[in-house]
Amino acid sequence: MLIVPEREIADLMTREAAFEAVEKVFAAMAAGEARNFPVVREALGHEEALYGFKGGFDGAGLTLGLKAGGYWPHNLERRGLINHQSTVFLFDPDTGMVRAMVGGNLLTALRTAAASSVSIRHLARPDAKVIGMIGAGHQATFQLRAALEQRGFEKVIGWNYHPEMLPNIEKVAAEAGLPFEAVELDGMRAADVIISITSAFAPSLMADHVSPGTHVACMGTDTKGKQEVEAALLARATVFTDEVAQSVSLGEAQHAVAEGLIAETDLIQIGEVINGTHLGRTDAQEITVFDGTGVGLQDLAVASAVVDLAVEQGVAIEVDF
Incomplete structure (x- = not known):
């Protein structure tokens, strides 16, 4: 299994790469080649936090996985942490074996920004x-x-x-x-x-x-x-x-x-x-x-792209699992 820690994401994923990944997966969804799974999102009743899972399968990009995480509204004021916290898990669609675990905090911000910028490019x-x-x-x-x-x-x-x-x-x-x-x-x-x-x-x-x-x-x-x-x-x-x-x-x-x-x-x-x-x-x-x-497929698209970049640049951590 490959691990790409949160600390590596900023040097790997650019706005341009996030835009391309999100635009492609939106196109695949509309073409019926990719689908999201039902979202699980719940209030924990602890720290006023919301926590959940988003996942899906992109048959065009052969990407399978999920993002686990949510929103902790008091993180910044109490702990100096950003309020959104998440991790992305990718699996081999051919075997079901876990492929990678990727820090999802910066990726979430980048993919969300990419989605709105895709809409601006095509609709404004x-x-x-x-x-x-x-x-x-x-x-x-x-x-x-x-x-x-x-x-x-x-x-x-x-x-x-x-x-x-x-x-x-x-x-x-x-x-x-x-x-x-x-x-x-x-x-x-x-x-x-x-x-x-x-x-x-x-x-x-x-x-x-x-x-x-x-x-x-x-x-x-x-x-x-x-x-x-x-x-x-x-x-x-x-x-x-x-x-x-x-x-x-x-x-x-x-x-x-x-x-x-x-x-x-x-x-x-x-x-x-x-x-x-x-x-x-x-x-x-x-x-x-x-x-x-x-949608979960946005997260999987940018996470898959960042794993490929991490392997290319030799910063992915490989562990037996």
């Missing part, structure tokens, strides 16, 4: 200039860096439940040589692309905060009950997702479907746009929403 208007960020935590910085590579953005605007955290994304904007402005939520009307990356259970972005032609990537809702945007926004938009079943059960679409504002059949897999079987955005005034629920 080509002339998008202003990007809005809702959320300014650890993952928001990864989201913004990846997103800025997809269009010629000229300005970053941001809002957060805790305004004192906004310097996190202001720093990323400065790194890219872009101005940053803190706004109230109605200020998001100036954005051409909006990324929402929070852990909220009540919506902050409302339908009237979004202007025609905007692309919205909802990246924080991955559990029953969570909600970042008003359900009415999805009713105004063309809604794309990583996986329809997961979107309806625990993604942002769970609320709009439950309220009868949209139907499950209205949801479109982003992989269909990648494969060219769906046109994606059809006009400059259309609002597009990407419901990024975070």
Whole structure:
């Protein structure tokens, strides 16, 4: 069995490699060549933590495995650790033998950012200039860096439940040589692309905060009950997702479907746009929403890629198991 420790990931996995891995697996899902397994996600009743498993099998990439992990909301303040903690396990699809164990913390941030940036590349208007960020935590910085590579953005605007955290994304904007402005939520009307990356259970972005032609990537809702945007926004938009079943059960679409504002059949897999079987955005005034629920196949795709790189560079640890 190969082990790729968390400490090695930063030197192995790039944003470009994560983007390529996620885009390919979304395409494979839409083509029926890869499937996710049902998600197990539970509140532990300890440390207010959420813990679960995501897995799947990619027949195109011959990747089989699962990610185990979750969210510990007090890690940063109490222990100096990031709140999201996870590990990816890969298995040989021919024999079932364990192939690798891979640190999943940085990979989770990279694959989540890759998913939203895939949606921006395929769905945002080509002339998008202003990007809005809702959320300014650890993952928001990864989201913004990846997103800025997809269009010629000229300005970053941001809002957060805790305004004192906004310097996190202001720093990323400065790194890219872009101005940053803190706004109230109605200020998001100036954005051409909006990324929402929070852990909220009540919506902050409302339908009237979004202007025609905007692309919205909802990246924080991955559990029953969570909600970042008003359900009415999805009713105004063309809604794309990583996986329809997961979107309806625990993604942002769970609320709009439950309220009868949209139907499950209205949801479109982003992989269909990648494969060219769906046109994606059809006009400059259309609002597009990407419901990024975070599928297990994303984790397996980036973990498999990082294992190959670790072997190439001689940093994978091999143990008998």
